[in-house]
Every structure is written in C-alpha cells, then in structure tokens.
Amino acid sequence: MIAPKFKINFTLILLVGILLSGIFVLSYGHSISLSSLVNIGHGLVMTAGLWVGCMYIVMFLWRKYPWEQKPLKHLLLEISMILPYTIIFPGGLYILETSLKILPPSEHIMPEAFTTILITFLITSIYESLYFYRQWKYNFSRSVRLEKDNIEARYEALKTQLNPHFLFNSLNSLTTMVDDNKKAVEYITNLSDFLRYMLGSQDKELVMVRDEINLLKKYISLQQTRYKKALAVEVDVPEKYYHFAIPPLVLQMLVENCIKHNILSKDKPLRITIRAEEGYISVENNLQKKTDVTSTGQGLKNITQRYRFFTSDQVKITKTTSIFKVSIPLLTVEL
Numbered sequence: 001m002i003a004p005k006f007k008i009n010f011t012l013i014l015l016v017g018i019l020l021s022g023i024f025v026l027s028y029g030h031s032i033s034l035s036s037l038v039n040i041g042h043g044l045v046m047t048a049g050l051w052v053g054c055m056y057i058v059m060f061l062w063r064k065y066p067w068e069q070k071p072l073k074h075l076l077l078e079i080s081m082i083l084p085y086t087i088i089f090p091g092g093l094y095i096l097e098t099s100l101k102i103l104p105p106s107e108h109i110m111p112e113a114f115t116t117i118l119i120t121f122l123i124t125s126i127y128e129s130l131y132f133y134r135q136w137k138y139n140f141s142r143s144v145r146l147e148k149d150n151i152e153a154r155y156e157a158l159k160t161q162l163n164p165h166f167l168f169n170s171l172n173s174l175t176t177m178v179d180d181n182k183k184a185v186e187y188i189t190n191l192s193d194f195l196r197y198m199l200g201s202q203d204k205e206l207v208m209v210r211d212e213i214n215l216l217k218k219y220i221s222l223q224q225t226r227y228k229k230a231l232a233v234e235v236d237v238p239e240k241y242y243h244f245a246i247p248p249l250v251l252q253m254l255v256e257n258c259i260k261h262n263i264l265s266k267d268k269p270l271r272i273t274i275r276a277e278e279g280y281i282s283v284e285n286n287l288q289k290k291t292d293v294t295s296t297g298q299g300l301k302n303i304t305q306r307y308r309f310f311t312s313d314q315v316k317i318t319k320t321t322s323i324f325k326v327s328i329p330l331l332t333v334e335l
C-alpha cells in the first residue's frame with residue numbers, strides 16, 4: 001500500500017483561520033479594532049500550527065498503519081497523538097503570547113478550547129477523507145491494471161500452452177525408456193516437476209517461499225546438468241523463512257537472468273548465491289558479462305512492477321564492478 005503525499009495548502013489555512021477567528025470575535029460583540037486584529041492573527045497562528053501538526057500525524061499513521069491493514073491501531077494512535085498535541089500546542093502558544101503581553105489573559109477559555117477542538121476535528125477529517133479517497137482511487141486503478149495483466153498473461157499462455165496431460169505422459173514414457181540411467185531419470189523427473197509447477201502457478205499471485213525454493217532447486221539441477229562445473233549455485237534459505245510469500249517464479253527468473261547475461265566456463269565458473277536476509281531474499285552473482293548479449297532490463301522491470309501491487313517495499317538492485325545482486329521483499333500476505 002502506497003500512501004499519498006500532500007502539500008501544505010496555505011490558502012486554505014488562511015481562509016479557515018480568518019473565518020474561525022472572525023466568528024469568535026463577532027460572537028462576543030467585539031468591533032474591528034487593533035485588539036481584534038491581534039485576535040485574528042492569533043487565530044491564524046493557531047490554525048496553521050494545528051493544521052501542519054495534524055497533517056503530519058495523519059500522514060505518518062497512513063504510511064505506518066494503514067486503515068485497511070491495522071484500523072484499530074491507527075485509530076488508537078491517532079487519538080493518543082492528536083489529543084496531546086491539541087492540548088500542548090494551543091496551551092504553549094497561549095502561555096507564550098500572554099507572557100509576552102501580545103494578548104491579555106482570556107476570560108473565554110472554554111469557548112476558545114471548543115474552537116481549538118473544532119479546528120482539529122475539521123483538519124483531521126479533511127485529511128482522513130482525502131486519504132480514503134486517494135487510496136480507494138489507487139486501489140481501484142491497481143485492480144484494473146492487475147486484471148488486465150492477468151488477462152494478457154493468460155492469453156499468452158494459452159497461445160503457447162502444450163496439452164499438459166500429453167506432455168507429462170510423454171515424459172513418463174521417456175522415464176521408463178531410460179530407467180537404467182539414474183541421471184537421465186532424475187533429469188526427466190525434475191523437468192516434469194518444473195513444468196507441472198509452472199502450469200499450476202500461472203494463475204496465482206503469490207506462492208510460499210518453501211514451494212519456490214523446492215522449484216528453484218529442481219531448476220538449478222537442470223541447469224547444472226547442462227553447464228556442469230561452469231555453474232556453481234549456493235542456496236542458503238533457512239526453513240524459518242518458508243512461511244513468507246513471494247510472486248511465483250521470481251527466483252527462477254533472477255537465476256535465469258544471471259545465466260543469460262554472464263559467461264559460464266570451466267575456467268571462469270558463474271557463482272550464484274541465493275540467500276535469505278532480514279525481510280528479503282537476494283540473488284547474487286559474480287559479474288562476468290557477455291559482450292554479445294544486450295540487456296533491456298525488462299525482466300527486472302516486470303518483477304519490480306509485480307511487487308508494487310503487494311507492498312511499498314522496494315526491490316533492491318546492487319551493482320559493483322565485481323557483483324550483481326537483486327533483493328526481493330518477503331511478504332506476509334495470507335495465501
């Protein structure tokens with residue numbers, strides 16, 4: 001969830017401050033004089049201070065604890081933060097102004113306190129309403145884009161899809177033909193499992209890390225059968241990370257990119273490390289780029305866009321003269 005940002009609207013602050021101060025002055029029968037102008041100035045400062053403070057409190061809570069995810073915590077924190085601020089800021093301003101003799105001690109503390117609460121309620125309601133509207137608009141737009149992408153992906157898969165029953169039956173038949181060759185049987189079994197997983201996960205938005213790691217190991221086994229000692233892969237993802245979720249086939253795509261864009265040879269093996277870190281899984285390789293392959297960056301762009309549907313956490317890309325590393329966030333969405 002990405003919380004929208006707001007700019008301070010000084011024109012609105014000025015209008016609200018003048019309006020409320022004017023109502024307060026006129027309600028007590030004061031005529032327009034120097035003292036009433038000072039009161040209006042006090043109202044403007046009060047409104048501006050409350051406005052900016054409440055705005056940043058609401059912005060912070062929407063980023064940290066969105067209503068759609070943690071409504072109770074959002075509400076309790078909003079009350080516990082805005083209520084003290086509503087007391088401390090106006091009280092401090094009143095003490096400062098009376099000590100500097102800008103304003104005389106007021107006989108209308110209760111009406112002024114009511115006015116302060118009214119301003120705070122108005123500001124908080126405005127920003128909460130704006131956040132709700134913008135978040136609804138963002139989520140609606142996101143759902144439309146995601147549905148469009150899913151339809152396009154299914155159409156592309158439909159155009160190229162082999163009949164899965166025919167494919168798996170053929171692989172099973174091939175396995176019986178080479179049952180005296182353990183390496184061949186293992187290769188065919190891994191290929192069959194890999195293809196079955198791809199077909200089964202194409203309609204899923206997220207999958208468990210456990211399933212992705214199991215698939216990745218089969219994919220790595222297939223690639224190492226081809227490249228042998230030219231490819232060295234280390235997978236270091238403890239089981240405590242298996243309950244997290246990620247988009248399907250992301251790890252396989254990252255490893256595939258490593259192989260596609262780098263030189264693999266017995267003398268210069270490509271070394272890939274898949275490691276779980278705090279809140280992330282990273283895929284890192286030693287950099288030995290092929291000169292005859294041009295990278296469009298489309299694969300990484302697609303992964304980044306897929307993640308934007310689920311979290312505001314960024315896909316991290318680190319590149320030096322010797323290594324290339326991509327770190328993808330671990331998600332805690334219930335499947």
